[in-house]
Amino acid sequence: MIITLTDSGPLLVDQIGDQIRGLITTGLLPADQRLPSVRQLASDLGVAPGTVAKAYRTLENEGFLVTRIGSGTRVSADASATPRDVLAAATKLVQASQREGANIDEVIRVLRAVWPDQ
Template sequence: MKITLTETGAPLVDQIQDQIRGLITTGILPAGQRLPSVRQLAGDLGVAPGTVAKAYKSLEAEGVLVSRIGSGTRVGAHASATPRDVLAAARALLAASKRDGVDLDEAIRVLRAIWSD
């Protein structure tokens, strides 16, 4: 599982949650997939285990993850990937935005502006 933390000012817990959600919506982490243990992921990321535990607990409260003693933490059965067409369009938007020098905030503003059309 590839998670990269940055010093953007966003709390580490939020970064971990957002990236796990992203891995699920892109289909990289399918329903039922086992995640690394809290200690394992904390060690991999160089953060305190409590930080990862808090992220996992929050995602569990949302129904994205399911934790069971003895079987670890897994992607919830109802967590689903984004449809392929939507993902392909998002990738196309990413490529066009990078090519034309449009940053993420501007791309999001464009999507929000045309969403109600």
């Protein structure tokens, strides 16, 4: 599992959560995949264990992860990858948006505007 953190931008806990969430939704972390322990990931990333623990708790509350004593933290069986066609379309949307200089907030507004029943 590859996670990279930056000093600028969102809080470290949010960066960790966002990246793990992304790995799950893209299918790079499949259901039942065991994640590193809190201490191991904290050591690997050079952050406090509490930061990783908070990210894991948030993802568990969102249904992405399941933690059990003795078996560690795993990707939830209920967490599913985004369908390939949706992921491909999203990738194209991001590329077109970057070419045109649109930011994520603008893209989200467009998606909400074109989404049926909004």
